[in-house]
Amino acid sequence: MMPEEINARTDTGRHNNGGISRMVRECRPYIWGAKLCRAYGLQGRSITVAIPYLWMLLLFMAPFLIVLKVSFSEIRIAIPPYAPLFQFIDNSYIQITLQLKNYAMLFKDALYVNSYLSSLKIASISTIITLAVGYPIAYAMARAPREWRLTLLMLVILPFWTSFLIRVYAWIAILKPEGFLNIVLIWAGIIDKPLIILHTDWAVYIGIVYSYLPFMILPLYANLEKMDFSLLEAASDLGCPPGKTFWKITFPLSMPGIIAGCFLVFIPAVGEFVIPDLLGGSSTLMIGKTLWTEFFNNRDWPLSSAVAVVLLLMLVVPIVWFQRFQARRGAVDVV
Amino acid sequence: MSMFTKSLLAAAGIAMFASSAMAAEEKIVYVYNWSDYIDDEILTEFTNETGIKVVYDVFDSNDVLETKLLAGGSGYDVVVPSGTFLGRQIEAGVFQKLDRAKLSNWGNLWDTILDRVNVYDPGNKYAVNYMWGTTGIGYNVNMVSERMSDAPVNSWDMVLNPAIASKFADCGIYMLDAGDEMIPAALKYIGENPDSKDPAVIAKAEAVLMAVRPYVRKFHSSEYIDALANGDICVAVGWSGDVLQARDRAAEAENGVEINYVAPEEGALMWLDMMAIPADAPHPDNAHTFINYIMRAEVMAKASNYVYYANGNKASEKFLAEDVIGDPAIYPTPAALKTLYLTTPYDAESQRVLTRIWTRVKSGQ
Structure with a gap:
């Protein structure tokens, strides 16, 4: 299809025609690329599918296989500090040694199971708080006048312009006993002794909720903004009180946004290391910190790899479930 | 900087x-x-x-x-x-x-x-x-003498004897977050070989450290410099040069904080x-x-x-x-130099025992 044809066709739509013709102009190299591919017998569809698969293969499967390989290895004092898995013997056959004791170790010492459970607990509670804080914000943004929305969206994204590490450090200055929060609270006469928040689990919750809030707001906003608010008018016309309307209509309709937001917060929060390390206390148990100790203090790459593999398996279950949910919803939408 | x-x-x-x-x-x-x-x-x-x-x-x-x-x-x-x-x-x-x-x-x-x-x-x-x-003890001279006029400042008793460490819990004790230095110190304190690689011996350090754990405000390997210099804490197990840095910072600030460092007489890690x-x-x-x-x-x-x-x-x-x-x-004087001990590398098994004990000491689990 010639670019001019596309242009002509979209023109009939009357909407955004300047934008689309510009897009077409910018896409011209890609269209040429597509032509080139077709000449070599490659279908456009297979290319579009191949790119994400290549991405997965390079950036997820390859590192994962390396970690999996190391997790079946044995610690030794060398560069790298683990024994090779495959050994050529007499140039005629390969000997493969799979060391399973790293996985057995994870269940022998309660430390690992406790760390996993504690991480799941901290991530779950943080996700619920993030949802409770993020939902009203996203809702207000979606109901705000159209000309404000872009600005509001910018305000949500703005913190990303500062390094994550610096933002977490800033919380140390806010939460410490002689920090900003305590100074204000004491000055206001609300408390007379500084609150000990830093280096407790409270600080970890605050850090996670703060850091991951945009990941909750953005999918919720995207969902709520598309919602047909005439449904709410209809409900109100039929005599449904506002509270009930929210729980009967808005909330169920925003379920996909809620689930997407919760996953975006929950999954990275489980493996979080920086926040518990900087804000948490020495009794804050999280799997990210346990993994760090195994890797750096014990120099046990195989065991820390086993910890990482089990963590991944734990997270794959909800991810697969989410995929299924999305696929089902997609099917319903088409129907 | x-x-x-x-x-x-x-x-x-x-x-x-x-x-x-x-x-x-x-x-x-x-x-x-x-x-x-x-x-x-x-x-x-x-x-x-x-x-x-x-x-x-x-x-x-x-x-x-x-x-x-x-x-x-x-x-x-x-x-x-x-x-x-x-x-x-x-x-x-x-x-x-x-x-x-x-x-x-x-x-x-x-x-x-x-x-x-x-x-x-x-x-x-x-x-x-x-x-x-050396790895020894830094302390705030005034805060310590206020709480205990005859404090055994030259001894590991300051931080490893619960009866004495408890006296300084209110003004703050910091310990290095380094199991491979704190556990040998605890072993030396109870008369064991600080360089032991025997898991059964290393395990003896756990009881010593657990007994004083309630009085330790924090395990950290660098924050004690500022904390000592500002007078926020009164005792810290730390590295000699770092404590002396704290001493000099306090002297420069003229904030009335006087810091001293000792390598305990029972023997300190060199x-x-x-x-x-x-x-x-x-x-x-x-x-x-x-x-x-x-x-x-x-x-x-x-x-x-x-x-x-x-x-x-x-x-x-x-x-x-x-x-x-x-x-x-x-x-240190030649005589003091003789009391300093060295530790040698831990093998994978003893390192694991040591790290595990240290995690328990720090986290209580």
């Missing part, structure tokens, strides 16, 4: 010198040393004299350094691990042997220190001592930080030039006068400031 600013500068340095490095590869050396551990003037003077640029990067734990070295291809020419770590890294084949022909200042070194290093590096083949110190060249160092010749420059008596003295740590360079002694060479907290 904070570590953060230093890292930024180091990053900027790498970016700036990357282009010149490509043009003339010889004229650059990548150094990886502990944070707050050198007088920056030394680096400038080295570059002025030799024309070799120094890209200086810093770390704050042996574990981070070791992980980079064991992964291979760190890209550094000179690194400064502590003795125990050096021993294991030599075994792993991380380092190349020093070329003594390129180290004309070898004669400046102090035989007592060379002897001690033998434990980790038999025959001193791989490394040269940069500085050394650690040695060693300059070595990775086997895959891109510029080994420059690395030798750099190490040889640091081994000059005047240069080494300048470094010690700046960071308040003792060095392993006998010839540097006549250039040392009186408040360095004359301070028994930095240069």
